[in-house]
Amino acid sequence: MTYTHRSLRLAAATALVFIGLPATTAAADSGQCNFPGDTYKGRPWALQRVLLDELWKQSTGKGVQVAVIDTGVDTKNPQLKRAVDAKKGLNLLPAKNKKGEKIDRGASNGTTDTVGHGTKVAGIIAARPLKGTGVVGLAPAATIIPVKQNDAEGNGTAATLASAITKSVAAGADVINISQDTADAVEPAPALKQAVDAALGAGVVVVASAGNDGLGGNVKKTYPASYPGVLAVASSDRNNERAAFSQSGDFVGIAAPGVDMVTTVPGKGHCADNGTSFSAPYVAAVAALIKSKHEDWTQKQIVAQIQQTAERSTPGHDRLVGWGVVDPVRALTEDDKPIEQPVAHEGVTKGEVPTPAELQLGESAEERNSRMATYVVVGGGVLVASIAGGAVAFRDSKRRARRLGEG
Structure with missing residues (x-):
């Protein structure tokens, strides 16, 4: 896809921010989000809620490629070394920042990550099993395409994100995960939406985090999550309720665990972190599982399946958790036929209106x-x-x- 110079200039002015929150000590053995990190020996709560053996009987994500557009993915972590396709990796950071200063871009194929954000995201999707830890990706046979597009200084822009989406599609991505949004929820120039639309048109499932500005009931659109066709993911807590920080809005399509998310970090080991940044890859992994099992399903059908089988307390959609909290096992087992869109009142058939009794003025x-x-x-x-x-x-x-x- 080509863009006008004007569109690129406008898009470049829109900064991007990561959608993570400070780490907590509740889940990680180390108590710090440092890396290399200590090995977490247990099974994280977000995986305990899933019958993994039953899930993986249906699909492990084999044959599906997931592009992680982020800060890169560090392949030194032993759980990610075999999960990443380094040959298809990309590094789209500019050579210099806005001040003209040289940027340390790292490996040209996106396999270094000095921030750690992208490595955490990738681990939630496809970390390989490793003896001594219960941390593993939901789609442990899927392949990660690392696309380094941003860094700790925020040198990534809406323009580089648009380019990353386009190049990810060209690289053969079946699913794209975007755990970042535009600063201050500024709607970027058309170039980003054009790239998203092109990806959707190519049959790619685009998953994006909804944002963390939800405290105090704040409701506003975020980008690219609020673009039509993008599966916007909010965060849920251990009680399957919206995490307090999670962004609300009509654009929210689904929720997934986003509190105390234990995952991989650069070098080795694990760390706990919070945010919709880590809810989105949870859903992207489920999309990869469905795509692997149903190769002929469209991206729209995959999204509808995830939403239809979610756990919810209301009959339909709401602005807090969308269609509910994702249920990986139901998404892979209640799949007799594809659907185009989720419907409310699932499992309840419409009853026939009873025939009223005839009015008798005398005896019948x-x-x-x-x-x-x-x-x-x-x-x-x-x-x-x-x-x-x-x-x-x-x-x-x-x-x-x-x-x-x-x-």
């Missing part, structure tokens, strides 16, 4: 027949009693007459 035919039958029974009983009583009276009268004649 049924009531009349019942009354006549009663009369017949009662009348018959009376007649039998009368005949029997008459016979007894006639017999007694004859006896009296006989006795009088003898006397």
